[in-house]
Amino acid sequence: MPMNQSMNHLAEQAPLHSAPPPVDAGPARPPAFLASVATIFGGQIASALVALMIEVLCSRILGPEGRGQIALCAMVTALGTMLGGLGGEIPIILWSAKARDRVSHWLPAVFLWGFLGAAAASELWLLSYRLWHPVFLRGVTPKLAVFVAIAIPANIFFNDLIAVLTGFERFRLRAAIAFSTQVAELISVVALMAFVSRSAVAAVAGMLVGLLAGGVIAFAALSSAIARRWNLTRASENLLLALSLGVRGQLGNLATFFTYRLDVFVVNFFLGPADVGIYALGVVVAEALWQVPQAAAVALFPRTARTEAAGSAEFTCAVSRHVLLIASLIGVVLAIVAPILIPLIFGTRFRPAIAVVWWILPGTVALSLGKLMSAAIAARGKPEYSSVFALVALAVTVLLDFLLIPRMGIRGAALASSVAYFVDSLLLAAKLRRLLAVRWSDLLIIKRSDLVLYRRFWTRYKHHLQFATSPGITEGN
Secondary structure, three states: OOOOOOHHHHHHHOOOOOOOOOOOOOOOOOOOHHHHHHHHHHHHHHHHHHHHHHHHHHHHHHHHHHHHHHHHHHHHHHHHHHHHHOOOHHHHHHHHHHOOOOHHHHHHHHHHHHHHHHHHHHHHHHHHHHHOOOHHHOOOOHHHHHHHHHHHHHHHHHHHHHHHHHHHOOHHHHHHHHHHHHHHHHHHHHHHHHHOOOOHHHHHHHHHHHHHHHHHHHHHHHHHHHOOOOOHHHHHHOHHHHHHHHHHHHHHHHHHHHHHHHHHHHHHHHOOHHHHHHHHHHHHHHHHHHHHHHHHHHHHHHHHHHHHHHOOHHHHHHHHHHHHHHHHHHHHHHHHHHHHHHHHHHOHHHOOHHHHHHHHHHHHHHHHHHHHHHHHHHHOOOOHHHHHHHHHHHHHHHHHHHHHHHHHOHHHHHHHHHHHHHHHHHHHHHHHHHHHOOOHHHHHOOOHHHHHHHHHHHHHHHHHHHHHHOOOOOOOO
């Protein structure tokens, strides 16, 4: 997400000086960080549980090949969303956090680029599919291609609306909308697979219907903040700045996307959709541990952008240590339970995904910290480093994918990703350490003082549990 040297300078350079009457942009006082993380994490877990139901349903009914078709469609949609979105989420979050009472000055500019980019990306995908039928996309049928073309703009505008909520730090509403979208997807998938056809086409169509429903809900929730008093004159002055911020940032995001997901296309090229389905499931299981760092990164980005001038190095280090500890513990648990849960939940046909989980988990744990550090670096006005490091990791991914997948199959893809994740995370950690001028131990090693936080949470939990299980005791006694 490359931008200029300082987000503060960028915000000052934007012609946002005379503010209109305030809009309903969210709470006047931003929420506490831990409360924000808890809200985001709770929403992610609720959404993840519903997503798991969809995953189990599709895996059980469609098997590895159908699951592979869905994964390929998801990857193409994600790529089209990144290309067409033009990085609109970056200026939205930054400017929402810094100038939340001047939405009408810049949001129309971002939405205009989003509309143009969405149209271009969908058309580019359809033209590419019709004129070029690459082997790495086998399994994507013409009907699936059409649904992907519709899903690209739907994803772009949904993500932009969610970015507004992130910048406003309205995390509770953000979580509620994400959960409602997942529920709508589950209902739609069940209905279409039950009454239309048990196919990947029905599953992808159901997910699209749920996404569109979520977009309507998000727009309705934000209508008072974004749908009135648009200052088109001011917005026109921000057109080029919005595009510059977004595109420079999206270059790094694209590199990161291919670092994470290139292996899906390479597996499909060498092995086919069935292996893609098994591999994608293993990746999904391993990436479950990203729930905590993603929640922390989402909350940390606007907070750091808002408080950078006040100094936040010690706070960032503390969050980094806790995230690494929690991700490591979750990784150990996943490695132990994967051999039991994967065949039990998804079926014995997906048993080879166990090896994928084991090979990719070390890198996934490392990247859990890398995600947080990338957000911390970007919020300090230097996201270009994340882009450069992502390009390095992408080079590692390309080299190892073509070296290992023909020899090791899906286990080679997992190993290649694990190594690339390690490289990316190590580079991010080195840069953040230099930016904060701290020691490695400050970033990575949990301190005795940090454990006080866990002791405090445990004491509070026991206190609430005592009153919950003892009706005769009241808070006042």
